[in-house]
Amino acid sequence: MKIAIYARVSTEDQHPEKQEQALREYCKRNNHIIYSSYTDIISGTKESRPEFNRLLKDMRLYRFKGVVVTKLDRIGRSLSHLLSIFDEFKKKSVHFIATTQNIDTTTATGTLLFQIMGAFAEFERNIISERTKEGLVNAKNVGKRGKDKRPRKKRGVLRKPVYL
Secondary structure (H helix, E strand, O other), rough: EEEEEEEEEEEOOOOOOOHHHHHHHHHHOOOOOEEEEEEEEEEOOOOOOOOHHHHHHHHHOOOHHHHHHHOHHOOOHHHHHHHHHHHHHOOOOEEEHHHHHEEOOOOHHHHHHHHHHHHHHHHHHHHHHHHHHHHHHHHHOOOOOOOOOOOOOOOOOOOOOOOO
16 A cells, blocks of 8 residues: 655654654555655644644655655644644545554454544643743742743834924
């Protein structure tokens, strides 16, 4: 079967090469032909990711018959997003395989496991978010200040009024 490999990490500090190597070995063991490898360095909460978008474009052109990832949460963290992707895979007859979780949507059991794991991935993401927010509130209550997520955008330069 012709396969697309997808690897994703959330930050620049992480390295997707290990995922990609494991996926290539999986494909070799199972006699899959690798069509292409797609790698993103971006949060799984983002629905739009450059390489993932390219993967979807190639899938819509029927360039491969399966997508292989190491874990379900590499595709996404939102259950609704995962289910919409899964639905599109199904409509295009594209199989989904998560190697470390033994998810293979060519079977009814694999489909059920996919849906359960998707719910857990979303739950995990929500728990992390709740803990982060609680930590910031607790820090603020003891006089500490949480680190801003990103630098504030500079707005236009304010000009002093000119009086004539």
